[in-house]
Amino acid sequence: MSSPDTTLQKPVLPPPVIEQGALGWAHANLFSNRFNTTLTVISLAILGIVLWSSLRWLAFESDWTVIATLSGRLIMGPYNTESACPGQDCFWRPQAALLLVTMLLGMGWGIAGGGLTKRYAIGVVAVLAAFSLLPYGLDEMGMDVRLLLLANIPALALGWFLARHTGLGTARWLAILAVGTFVVTLVLLRGVEGIPGMQPVSVNHWGGLMLNLLLAVAGITLSFPLGVGLALGRRSRLPVVKLLCVLFIEIFRGVPLITLLFMSQTLVPLAFPKDFPVNSLMRAGIVITLFSAAYMAENIRGGLQALHRGQTEAAQSLGLKTWQSTMFITLPQAIRNVIPAIVGQFIALFKDTTLVFIIGMQDILTYSRAFIQGNPEFIASAQELFIFLALVFWIFTYSMSHISRRIEEHLGVGRR
Amino acid sequence: MAVIPRGLNYKGIPLWRHTQVIQGALQVISALVAVSLVAWFFLNISGAIRDRDIPYGFSFLSREYQTPIGHHFLPYESSDSFLYAFGVAATNTLLVSIVGVILATALGIFVGVSRMSGNWIVSRAALVYIEFFRNVPLLVQLFFWFYIVLALPQVREGHVIAERIYINNSGISIPWPYAPNLDAGLLFIGLAAIAAFSGLTVHRALVRRETLTGVNSYPVALGISAFVLVAAAAWLFVSVAFGEAPFYVSTPEPQGTFGRPVGGFTAPGGLIALLVGLVIYTSSFIAEIVRAGIQSVGRGQSEAARSLGLPYMKTLRHVTFPQALRVIIPPLISQCLNLTKNSSLAAAIGYSDLTNVAVTMTQTAPAVSIFIMIMLAYLAMSLAYSLVGNVYNRLIRFV
Numbered sequence: 083m084s085s086p087d088t089t090l091q092k093p094v095l096p097p098p099v100i101e102q103g104a105l106g107w108a109h110a111n112l113f114s115n116r117f118n119t120t121l122t123v124i125s126l127a128i129l130g131i132v133l134w135s136s137l138r139w140l141a142f143e144s145d146w147t148v149i150a151t152l153s154g155r156l157i158m159g160p161y162n163t164e165s166a167c168p169g170q171d172c173f174w175r176p177q178a179a180l181l182l183v184t185m186l187l188g189m190g191w192g193i194a195g196g197g198l199t200k201r202y203a204i205g206v207v208a209v210l211a212a213f214s215l216l217p218y219g220l221d222e223m224g225m226d227v228r229l230l231l232l233a234n235i236p237a238l239a240l241g242w243f244l245a246r247h248t249g250l251g252t253a254r255w256l257a258i259l260a261v262g263t264f265v266v267t268l269v270l271l272r273g274v275e276g277i278p279g280m281q282p283v284s285v286n287h288w289g290g291l292m293l294n295l296l297l298a299v300a301g302i303t304l305s306f307p308l309g310v311g312l313a314l315g316r317r318s319r320l321p322v323v324k325l326l327c328v329l330f331i332e333i334f335r336g337v338p339l340i341t342l343l344f345m346s347q348t349l350v351p352l353a354f355p356k357d358f359p360v361n362s363l364m365r366a367g368i369v370i371t372l373f374s375a376a377y378m379a380e381n382i383r384g385g386l387q388a389l390h391r392g393q394t395e396a397a398q399s400l401g402l403k404t405w406q407s408t409m410f411i412t413l414p415q416a417i418r419n420v421i422p423a424i425v426g427q428f429i430a431l432f433k434d435t436t437l438v439f440i441i442g443m444q445d446i447l448t449y450s451r452a453f454i455q456g457n458p459e460f461i462a463s464a465q466e467l468f469i470f471l472a473l474v475f476w477i478f479t480y481s482m483s484h485i486s487r488r489i490e491e492h493l494g495v496g497r498r
Numbered sequence: 499m500a501v502i503p504r505g506l507n508y509k510g511i512p513l514w515r516h517t518q519v520i521q522g523a524l525q526v527i528s529a530l531v532a533v534s535l536v537a538w539f540f541l542n543i544s545g546a547i548r549d550r551d552i553p554y555g556f557s558f559l560s561r562e563y564q565t566p567i568g569h570h571f572l573p574y575e576s577s578d579s580f581l582y583a584f585g586v587a588a589t590n591t592l593l594v595s596i597v598g599v600i601l602a603t604a605l606g607i608f609v610g611v612s613r614m615s616g617n618w619i620v621s622r623a624a625l626v627y628i629e630f631f632r633n634v635p636l637l638v639q640l641f642f643w644f645y646i647v648l649a650l651p652q653v654r655e656g657h658v659i660a661e662r663i664y665i666n667n668s669g670i671s672i673p674w675p676y677a678p679n680l681d682a683g684l685l686f687i688g689l690a691a692i693a694a695f696s697g698l699t700v701h702r703a704l705v706r707r708e709t710l711t712g713v714n715s716y717p718v719a720l721g722i723s724a725f726v727l728v729a730a731a732a733w734l735f736v737s738v739a740f741g742e743a744p745f746y747v748s749t750p751e752p753q754g755t756f757g758r759p760v761g762g763f764t765a766p767g768g769l770i771a772l773l774v775g776l777v778i779y780t781s782s783f784i785a786e787i788v789r790a791g792i793q794s795v796g797r798g799q800s801e802a803a804r805s806l807g808l809p810y811m812k813t814l815r816h817v818t819f820p821q822a823l824r825v826i827i828p829p830l831i832s833q834c835l836n837l838t839k840n841s842s843l844a845a846a847i848g849y850s851d852l853t854n855v856a857v858t859m860t861q862t863a864p865a866v867s868i869f870i871m872i873m874l875a876y877l878a879m880s881l882a883y884s885l886v887g888n889v890y891n892r893l894i895r896f897v
Contacts, residue, residue, distance in 0.1 A: 111618035117810060121617045129623065322525040326532050336877050338842035341853050341869075348865040352546040353539040433635035439846060440857075447637055451846075454645070464645035472634040472642070479633035 148463035149470050152453060154227075156474075159289015159444045161271075166287030170279070176292055177230040179267040184210070184234045186263055188241020189256055198488050202481070203238060210234045264299065285363035289444035291474070297367055297445075298432040304371045305431065306424075309378025310417075314408065316383055327379070334376035340437050342369050347441045366438045374431045381423040385416035418493050425486035429479045447471060543866065558863045559584075565858060568850040569766050580863060587855035588875050594772060594851065595838040595879065601777045602837060603830070606784025611814065613789050624785065632782035636840055640775040644847040647767035654757045664750055664759040670770060671750035674763035678746065682736050686744035689732035697725030768849030772841065780837045787829045791822035823894050831887035835880050852876075 096102075100109050112122045149156075154173075160166055162173045187203040194200070214231035245251035250259070271292075273282035288296070315327035334342070346365045354360060389412055397407030417424065439448035450471060454464050513519055547554050563583040564576050571593050574586045613624035631639070648667055650656065656666025664671040677683025701721030708715045736744045750762035765773075795818050803813040842853035856872050 111616070114616065118617050121615070121620055125617070125619045125623060129619070320521055320525045320528075322529045326528060333873070336880055337873050338839040338853060338876065340842045340845060341856075341872055341876075344853075344857055345865070345869045348860060349543070349869065352543045352552070352866075354542060356546075429633065436635045436637045437843070439637075447635070447641070451641060461645070462649065465642065465649070468638055468642040468645065472630075472638050475635055475638060476630060476633050480629065483633070 144466050145463050146466050146470075148454075148460045148467050151460070152450065152467075155290060155449060155453070156446055157290045158292055159446070159449045160287050161283065161289060161292070163287070166283050167281060170281050172273075172281070172283060173227060174230060175270045175273070175280075177227070179263075179270050180210070181230070181233055181237045182263045182266060184237040185241035185244075186256065186260055188238040188243075189245040189250065189259070190241075191238075192242040192245025193251055193253060193256060198485065202485070207234045207238045264303075267296075285361050286443070288363065289446075289449050291446045293363075293438070293443060293445045294432070294435040297363075297370060297435040297438070298428075300367050301370045301374055301431050301435070302428050305374035305378050305427075308371065308375035310382055310413065312375060312379035313382035313386060314413075316379060317386060331376045331379050334373050335380070339370070339373050339434055340440050342373055343437060344440050362441055362443060366441060366443060370431060370434060374427060374434070377427050377430070378424065381420050381427055382416060384423065385418075385420035386412060388419055389416050421486055421490050421493075425482060429482050432479060432482070433475065446474070553864045554866060555864065556867050558867070563859070565862075567855060568848065569769060570850065580859065583855065584852075584859070584871060584875075587850060587852045590850060590855075591838070591841055591844075591852040591875075592879065594769070594776070594841050594844070595834075598773055598776045598780065598837050598841065599834045599883075601773070602780035602784055602833075605777060605781035606833075607788050609781060609785035610788025610792070613785060614792050628782045628785050630782075631778050632786070636775060636779045637843055637846055639779055640771055640843055640847050643774045644767060644771035647770055653752075653759075662749055662762075664752070667767065668758070669764050669766040671759040671762050671764040673747050673749045675745040676748035676761075677744060678742060679740055679744070682740040682742070682744040686732060686736045689736065690729055693725050693728035693732060696728050697721045700724040766849070768844060768847045771847050772844050772849050772851075776837055776840060779840070780833055783833050783836075784830060787826055787833065788822070791824075791826035792818055794825045795821045820894070824891075827887060827891045827894070831883060831891075834883050834887070838879050838883070839876065 099105060113119045154162070158173070158176060161176065162171070166172070184203075184207055187199075187206060191200045191203040210231050211234060214228040245256075249255075270280075271283065271288060272285070274280045275282055312327050312331055315323050316331065318324050318327070343366060346369045347362070350360065350365055393411055393415065394407055397411040402411065436445055436447045438445050439451070444452065450467050454460055454467065460467075546552060559581040560579050562577050563580045565583075566576055567574055567583060567586060570586045570590060572586045572589050574583065578586075609624050609627055612620045613628065615621045615624070647669070650665060650667040653666045653668055656664055658664055662673050698721065701717045701724075704715040704717035704720055707713065708717060733744065748761045750759035750764065752758065753760045799821065800813050800818050803817040808817065841851055844851035845854040845857060848854075852872065852875060856868050860868050
């Protein structure tokens with residue numbers, strides 16, 4: 083037995099080696115008990131096999147020439163082919179539209195003053211500029227294309243300058259200019275009769291990633307307000323309005339999008355008068371928007387339902403009218419609470435733009451698939467092509483969910 | 499109630515600010531707009547039908563379809579009617595959806611639980627799996643798997659495992675039970691269901707006994723033996739009654755000049771790609787649902803279980819998961835519906851599901867009628883899933 087004095091005089095020992103630093107981390111997270119150790123060993127073995135075989139495939143077996151062969155076609159589809167744009171070079175038109183978008187990004191950076199917007203703006207422009215430096219022969223990618231791609235850097239700077247040093251540096255102006263840019267983009271791509279260099283290009287020749295992005299942007303911007311309207315209508319006290327909204331939502335949610343798209347092809351021309359100007363691009367856009375709006379409505383309805391009654395009652399007792407309490411009290415909170423679900427729906431919409439194959443539109447996926455089918459010498463490269471496409475889509479969708487998480491943090495969801 | 503003072507000149511609330519009037523008018527207007535829109539479409543469609551001589555109605559259903567269906571689980575001949583062909587296609591979709599839902603749920607639970615594992619490597623691997631597969635369009639994944647099957651060796655040089663399983667670029671052939679006498683087969687399936695039920699009853703009774711008395715009663719072993727005993731008795735009974743066994747195993751065997759395997763069950767490349775793609779895609783969503791469900795169970799629950807000495811897997815099975823199920827089931831149902839609807843992408847990889855066959859049908863049958871039938875078919879499947887899910891949800895709900 084030792085006296086209390088000797089106990090006190092013993093030096094304070096450091097924690098055991100096994101609980102410190104990397105070793106401690108490994109012990110806590112990988113080898114805390116027998117079960118955990120077994121798991122670690124087995125999963126390391128599986129991971130090792132998977133990594134080894136994929137690396138071997140990447141190094142020795144894979145052949146990525148199919149990507150290089152398709153190159154610009156992946157982005158434009160058949161837009162700049164001889165049948166789409168006979169006797170002319172139409173490549174500058176989507177590129178000019180891209181410059182406008184970059185300018186908007188620059189404005190966004192200028193308004194936000196850094197942070198996430200800055201990083202994404204710089205990232206996008208860096209990728210575009212890197213494209214212009216790809217080591218192709220000049221015949222593959224002309225000097226004009228490279229210069230227009232490089233012009234994205236000054237476009238970004240111009241947007242930043244406009245936002246910082248002119249009166250345009252507000253969110254409202256950004257929204258107005260964004261709508262303007264969208265319209266200008268459509269006009270640029272479609273072309274105008276009679277203006278040299280602006281030869282009309284039929285929407286059937288629009289394609290590639292450009293088509294996916296156009297459909298996604300239009301679908302997202304239109305389906306959101308529509309979904310909010312439907313959600314409010316479904317919660318309305320007016321039975322007729324409620325019934326109509328429920329019918330709309332349930333019909334569109336009950337049928338696969340691909341079926342709706344196909345039926346838009348066969349039924350919509352019948353449902354409108356003969357001379358009604360509606361082309362396949364518009365039909366696809368409308369169907370995707372309506373379909374997405376039905377899902378969006380259910381997400382927002384969930385947010386509205388989760389909101390405490392006290393919010394509405396407080397608004398009413400302050401004397402706010404119904405529309406005021408909806409617009410300023412309930413809706414903002416409801417939307418904030420379901421941001422992940424809403425962004426999830428945006429992502430789903432972007433992924434769903436690949437379904438336009440059923441109505442013969444040549445988006446990035448359909449165009450690639452048709453290319454593989456038409457050129458049997460590339461059939462062995464199908465895996466490389468689809469892995470590449472998966473990565474392209476993944477970059478967009480993952481950025482979307484990343485941005486949404488940052489917005490949530492910014493709005494303090496779950497904290498206040 | 500406050501009494502509103504009314505002067506001599508008070509004439510009531512003006513009509514255009516009266517809540518009831520406004521609400522009534524709104525309803526009438528929206529109803530009118532909706533009705534007139536539908537009527538306009540209807541008039542246009544009927545006008546187009548008249549002018550362009552487009553067929554309509556449902557009289558085509560009894561006509562012969564006269565088009566082959568690539569792959570079918572039910573027996574099908576080209577001389578069968580449109581209605582039967584539609585049913586064959588719907589069965590394809592239904593079976594893909596049922597098998598897909600079961601596999602995707604199992605895989606999703608596995609990945610979701612892995613995501614919550616305390617093991618860093620397992621949890622990270624699950625995260626990568628989830629984030630990759632749910633963020634890539636299903637169609638890209640379907641094409642990827644489809645071209646992997648296509649890249650397999652040709653039929654003659656295909657892989658053969660133990661002379662029973664044939665793997666080549668036209669699909670996978672495996673041995674499959676085959677009933678020479680349909681009545682005997684059906685009777686045995688019915689009796690086997692009874693056997694399963696009796697096995698479950700024995701299991702439940704023994705678990706109850708174990709819980710109440712603490713006597714070790716081996717519920718799993720005895721339950722399985724009860725099932726095997728009853729099933730064997732049923733097999734004997736059916737064999738004696740019909741003079742032959744209810745099921746034989748049919749093994750695929752290469753035949754003809756191409757050596758294409760005949761017999762057994764052959765899953766074509768489209769079906770394999772569809773199932774693999776759907777299961778992996780949906781499982782990544784289900785994994786997230788499972789994770790959210792497990793996170794919704796208070797940490798105190800698993801800590802209490804651990805301090806009672808329950809090991810990790812038992813904690814998960816008996817404490818965390820049963821409580822998480824309440825949160826998991828509703829979104830899980832909607833994922834099952836999504837899987838069913840997503841199976842319509844089979845059209846892109848040439849598998850004959852409901853949508854694919856229906857699209858082909860519109861070439862020889864009125865599109866409007868086909869569209870109504872597709873809607874009803876998917877609606878029926880959605881309702882069936884919701885019903886099963888809701889019943890299950892009610893069973894496991896907290897009282």
